Every structure is written in C-alpha cells, then in structure tokens.
Amino acid sequence: MPPLENEKIDTAGPGSASPAATGDAGRGLMEFIVGLLVLAIVSSIFLHVVRLGFAMYTLNSATSDVAQELKKAREIAIRENRKTSVIFDVDQNKYGIDRNGNGKLETGEAEDLPEGIALSDTTIISFMPSGNLPPKTRPPQIVISNDRNSKKVSVSALGSVEIE
DSSP, rough: OOOOOOOOOOOOOOOOOHHHHHTTTTEEEEEEEEHHHOOOOOOHHHHHHHHHHHHHHHHHHHHHOOOOOOHHHHHHHHHHHSEEEEEETTTTEEEETTTTTTSSSOOOTTTETTOOOOOOOEEEEEEEETTTTTTTTOOOOOEOOOOOOOEEEEEEEEEEOOOO
C-alpha cells in the first residue's frame, strides 16, 4: 500500500537514532553555562584592565596638574617680581598657589586632588622673583601616588620643574 501524503517515511533504517536522541538537536544547558562562564571571565579581565588604565590616567593627570601649578607659580614670581609659594596639604589632599601670601590655602586658591590620589607630605615650595628656589633650599620632590603606582615631581634649584 502506498504511503499517505501526510505520513513520513523512516529512511534511516533500523538501529539509527533520530537527531533529538543523539543530542544534535541544538545547544544544551551545559553549553549555555560554559558560554556564560567564559563571558564572565573575559568580562572581569577586561574590567580589571580598564580600571588599571583609568587609575594610571588619573595619576598621570594629577601629576601633570601639579607640575603645571608649579610652573605657573614660577611664572607669577618672575612676572610680578615677588616671592610666590605653592602649598601642598596632605590632610586635605589639596595644593595650590598662595596668591595672597598668607601661608595658607584659601578656598579660591586650592586645587583638589582626584579621589584615590595622595601627596607624599605637607610642604611649601617657594619661588623667588628670579624664578629660582630660595638660597640654600634643598630641591624638593613631591611624590604623587595612587594605590599601585607613584610619580615624582621635582624642582631644581634654578626652578625648573620635571616629572620623574
């Protein structure tokens, strides 16, 4: 008798299994879980690298800002022909040019360091009207650091500012 149009003919033969029985029907739960684990591991590594990069960017940026503030203070000392100081305050994590010469950082003078960035010590760096440091002053070094790295900003006796 001929097969009906809606009937399927089993041509696989005896002993052969259908695709669903052999597991070839699609992705299983185990493949899905392994894929999620691989994605989680790659994502965590990527996030860690991004955080390290951002921390290094923040440290470099803060170091450049401190060096620029020192250079600006030197320029003010030369231009205005007066002693100009830059104050570094570890307790408040601030620094800035003492524009009014009172030896303290006022609200308008202070620059905040970014979160996670710290100064090495509280100090005052002064530039004479010539642009040099005061006589017999040991050339200062400001260490700026985060939890992983640190950078130094040094000022020579002649007033040049360098990042190390």
